[in-house]
Amino acid sequence: MDKPAPYDTQDIRRFLADYRAACPHDILTIDEPVSDDQDVTACIWALAAQNRAPVLHFRKVENIGAEVVSNIFGSRERIAHLFGVEESRLHEAYQARSRREVAPVELKSGPVTELVEDSDIDLESLPMLKHFATDRAKYITSGVIIAEHPETGGGNLSYHRAMIHSKNELATSLHSRGHLWRLLNMAKERGQPMPVAMVIGAHPLFMIAASARLAFGADERDVAGGLLGEPLKVVRTPRHGIRVPAFAEIVLEGVIEPEAHVEEGPFGEFTGYSSDRSTNNLFRVETVMCRRDAMLVSVAGGNSAEHLNLGRVPREAEMVEKLKQRFPSVTAVHYPASGTHFHAYVALNQMRPGEARQVMLGLLGWDAYLKTVIAVDADVDVTRDSDVLWALSTHFQPHRDVVIIEGLPGNALDPSASGIGTTSRMGLDATRGADFHGTLARIDDAAFARARAVLGRLGAAGG
DSSP states (O other): OOOOOOSSSTTTTHHHHHHHOOGGGGGEEOOBBBBBBSHHHHHHHHHHTTOOEEEEEEEHHHHHHHHOOEEEESSSHHHHHHHHOOOOGHHHHHHHHHHHHOOOOOOOOGGSSSEEOOSSSOGGOOOOOBTTTTTTSSOOOOOEEEETTTTOOOEEEOOOOOEEEEEEEEEEEETTHHHHHHHHHHHHHTTEEEEEEEESSSOOOHHHHOOOOOTTTOHHHHHHHHHHHHHOEEEEEEEOOOOOTOOOEEEEEEEEEEEEEEEOOEOOTTSEEEEEOOOOOOEEEEEEEEEEOOOEEEEEOTOOOOHHHHHHHHHHHHHHHHHHHTTTEEEEEEEEEGGTTOOOOOOOOSSTTTTHHHHHHHHHHHHHTOEEEEEEESSSOTTTHHHHHHOOOOOOOOSSOOOOOOOOOOOOGGGTTTOOEEEEEEEESSSTTTTTTEEEOOOOOOOOOOHHHHHHHHHHHHO
16 A cells, blocks of 8 residues: 555555655554554544644554555645645635536446455455444444436435444435435335445545535536546446446445334444434445455544544535625634534624624525534634634623524534424624724734744754
């Protein structure tokens, strides 16, 4: 995995080799054996406590006959590297590339077709990890399920956690408001199972495309082509002919039975809480396709930076574009990791009274996940929680600057909304406003230059 080309540009191994060459400090290879029971997650959390988020490459994981790579999306700077831009231009780059949709090109074979098993399926041989002590079992966290519209052939890609139910069956949770759920209900109306394929491990840009927010009938594989800058190279699965990435590590092909339900969960979700909310669907695996030396590409679960970044970069990009088109005064939008998917910060040059409220209401209305938006002035760094909280403490009056809307649809995984089904949403206006009186304490640039020089000499003297 460390060697450079001849891996194809759409191969995750090529990405890892190139990134290791370009940014060797940002990939941590662990040769020491670790347990398949929480150790990978524990390493990610321990590094995060040090404000570090490298790609982790585990060469030896107990009870797994494969190497494990995780935390690819743990750094927004690294995601920006995928697009060849600075982090500040990530949203713009994503939107520009995702709009240049390119249809897939079909190959007769690829690395994922090196091994094909369709007669004696044993899912216990799959490389899987237990992520949290509270998880019911080992889980697939990076599984992208692909289903195709029975009439148009258009594909839908989405992430779904999955655990082993039996030798050839997975228990999985679909999103009851998502497009895959809609396709499953269409299959139910026809009285047929829904053919699907689960991709476990593919190029990071394909994985980001699987998080895209598209209209029903649009195909995330076309978005993947736009992100990659060339058609996604696909092969067809043997039984149902579903188009999957030719350079994937592992693909599971089979059907989801609309009427079959099995127990699944709990699992550590993006809220940071263990959730047993599930649609309890059964995925019957009929074919396993994989590379001869397939590795496990895992996504850290829970409220890890990786889990949150992978889900929110496309959503952030869409929201930023919408806001800036409608409100030119908006200068920045940020979804902090501290808020999982439920909080956002927006900075603006407020041009007229009430504009901050209008901006916040727009964001709260467009993004179904959000519960709280904090608006600040353009000189506040929204990427720093401490700066936003400073603005909140010095610019905000609770009796005057709070907007609360009740009775809106809530996220099913929000533990504070358990059993309610709806949520309230809040905007906090922490802009200074026209009547604000205060002079910022500041330090001259020249003083900063002198200080940097002194500290630099001190650092050099101290070794």
